[in-house]
Amino acid sequence: MNDTPTRSERRPDRAALVIAALLAGLAALIAFNTHNLPEGIASYSRVGPRAFPYAIAAWLGLIALGTLVAAWRNEFPPREKDEIQPIAWIVGGLVLQLVLIRYTGFAFATGAVFAATAMAFGRGPLWFTYAVGVVLAMTLWFAFATGLNLVLPAGPPERFVLDLFHALIAMFSGGGPVPVGA
Amino acid sequence: MDTFSALGAGLSVAIEPMNLLFALIGVTLGTAVGVLPGIGPALTVALLLPVTFKLDPAGSLIMFAGIYYGGMYGGSTTSILLNTPGESASIVTALEGNKMARAGRGGAALATAAIGSFVAGTIATIGLALIAPWVVRFALMMGPAEYFALMVLAFATVSAAFGDSTLRGITALFIGLTLGVVGIDLQTGQPRMTFGLLDLYDGIEVTTVAVALFAIGETLSVAAAGARGVEKIESVRGSLWMTAADWSRSWKAWLRGTAVGFPIGAMPAGGADIASFLSYVTERRLSKRPEEFGHGAIEGVAGPEAANNASPPARWCRS
Numbered sequence: 383m384n385d386t387p388t389r390s391e392r393r394p395d396r397a398a399l400v401i402a403a404l405l406a407g408l409a410a411l412i413a414f415n416t417h418n419l420p421e422g423i424a425s426y427s428r429v430g431p432r433a434f435p436y437a438i439a440a441w442l443g444l445i446a447l448g449t450l451v452a453a454w455r456n457e458f459p460p461r462e463k464d465e466i467q468p469i470a471w472i473v474g475g476l477v478l479q480l481v482l483i484r485y486t487g488f489a490f491a492t493g494a495v496f497a498a499t500a501m502a503f504g505r506g507p508l509w510f511t512y513a514v515g516v517v518l519a520m521t522l523w524f525a526f527a528t529g530l531n532l533v534l535p536a537g538p539p540e541r542f543v544l545d546l547f548h549a550l551i552a553m554f555s556g557g558g559p560v561p562v563g564a
Numbered sequence: 565m566d567t568f569s570a571l572g573a574g575l576s577v578a579i580e581p582m583n584l585l586f587a588l589i590g591v592t593l594g595t596a597v598g599v600l601p602g603i604g605p606a607l608t609v610a611l612l613l614p615v616t617f618k619l620d621p622a623g624s625l626i627m628f629a630g631i632y633y634g635g636m637y638g639g640s641t642t643s644i645l646l647n648t649p650g651e652s653a654s655i656v657t658a659l660e661g662n663k664m665a666r667a668g669r670g671g672a673a674l675a676t677a678a679i680g681s682f683v684a685g686t687i688a689t690i691g692l693a694l695i696a697p698w699v700v701r702f703a704l705m706m707g708p709a710e711y712f713a714l715m716v717l718a719f720a721t722v723s724a725a726f727g728d729s730t731l732r733g734i735t736a737l738f739i740g741l742t743l744g745v746v747g748i749d750l751q752t753g754q755p756r757m758t759f760g761l762l763d764l765y766d767g768i769e770v771t772t773v774a775v776a777l778f779a780i781g782e783t784l785s786v787a788a789a790g791a792r793g794v795e796k797i798e799s800v801r802g803s804l805w806m807t808a809a810d811w812s813r814s815w816k817a818w819l820r821g822t823a824v825g826f827p828i829g830a831m832p833a834g835g836a837d838i839a840s841f842l843s844y845v846t847e848r849r850l851s852k853r854p855e856e857f858g859h860g861a862i863e864g865v866a867g868p869e870a871a872n873n874a875s876p877p878a879r880w881c882r883s
Contacts (some may be wrong), residue, residue, distance in 0.1 A: 419756065430756035465787075472783060
C-alpha cells in the first residue's frame, strides 16, 4: 500500500484507485462469464441463471465508480502503515503449502506454513520451526485419521506413520493383521 | 394439551441418569470437536455418528442432540477466543465476542453465549410445541417474493450496520455475493463462474471464506503491524461469571434473539445465520450504548447466540 503520512491532501488515494480498478475488473469478468453461459434449458424464463450474476456485475460496476469518486476526493480514512515483509513470508508459506501438499502430504506441507508464519513473527531458525511444524501437523493428521476417521491429504510420510501404527497394534495385540481403516 | 403431556413424557425419559450421562458425553465430545476451526455442528454430528451406534434409540437421539449443541457451542468458543468462526451462524459472535475476550471479558462472553443458547433453545422448544401448526402455516404462506424481500432486508441491514461506511459495507456484500455465485446454480444446474474447473462446481464453502477472512486475515494484520501493535496475549482472566450488569443487559437480548430466531428458523431457507445477523442489527439499534458495538458489547454476543439456537427447533417443525 502506498500509504505514507506525508500524503498530500489533494493527491488521489492510489491504493483506493487500484481497488476501484479491481472491482471494475471483477464486474467485467462476471458479466463476460455470464454472457458466455450456454443457452440452456432455462432460457424460457426471464429470471434464469443469468439474472443474478448480471445484477451483481452491475452493482459491482456502480461500486467501482463510487470507490473511484471516493478515492479522487480522498475520502478514505487514513490507514496504518503495514510492513510488507511478514505478509510476504505468510503468503509465501501458504503458496508453498498449496504446492507441496500434493506431493509430500499434509504434515510436510503444513510445516512450511508454520515455519514461514513463525518467521513472519520474527522467530527462527527456519530448520527448527519447520521441524516443530511438521511434528505438530503430523500429530494433528494422526489424531484426525484415527480419532475421527477424517483423512486429510496424505503423502508417503503419513502412510508410513499409519502403517507403523497398525503394525504396532498388531504386535501388541498379538493377533493377526488389523484391517486398514478399522 | 396433548403436546405437553408428550413433552413431559419425553422429559422424564431424558432425565434418567443413564440418558443424562449420554447427554453429557455428547456435549463434551461435540464441544471438543466443534472447537476445531472449520468444523461446524453438522459436520461434528456426521463425524461422531459411529459413536452412537451401540446405543438404544432414545440414548442415541439424546447423544446426538448433545453433540449438536456441543458443536454449536464449540463454534461460538472459537469465535470468541480465536476470532475464527466455525460456521456461518457464529460469524456475528466473533464480531463482539472476540472484542470482549480481548478486553479480558472472555469468561462473560462465553457465559452469555452458553446461557443465551440454553434459554433460547428452551423457549424455542416450548414454542415449537405450542405454536408449531401456526408457525408452519405462516411459513408456508411465504412465497418467493417474501423470501426475496427478507434477503434484501438482511443484506441491506448487514451492509449498513457493519462499519461506518455504507460504500465499503456494500462492497463487502457484493464481493460476498460474487463468491456465492460460483458453482452450480441450484435452480437450473447451470455452472457459473467455474471456468471449467471441477473443484469450483460445488461452490465456495462458507467455512473456507470464514477461515480465509477471519483467521488468515487476522494473522496477516497482526504480522503486518510489526512493531506498531505489540499485543499481549489475553488469557481468560477475571471472573468467569457474569456480573449483575451483564445479566441485566443480556436477558433482554436473549429474549429478543429468540423472538428473531424462532420465526426465521421456521421458514424454509431461513437459517441460523440470517437469524443471527438480524439479531445483531436489532441489538445494535436498540442498545442504550451503541458506541460499545464493535468494541465488545455483551448484547452483541447474547442476542445472536440466542437467535442461532432458537432457529433449529423451529427448523425441525417444518421438516
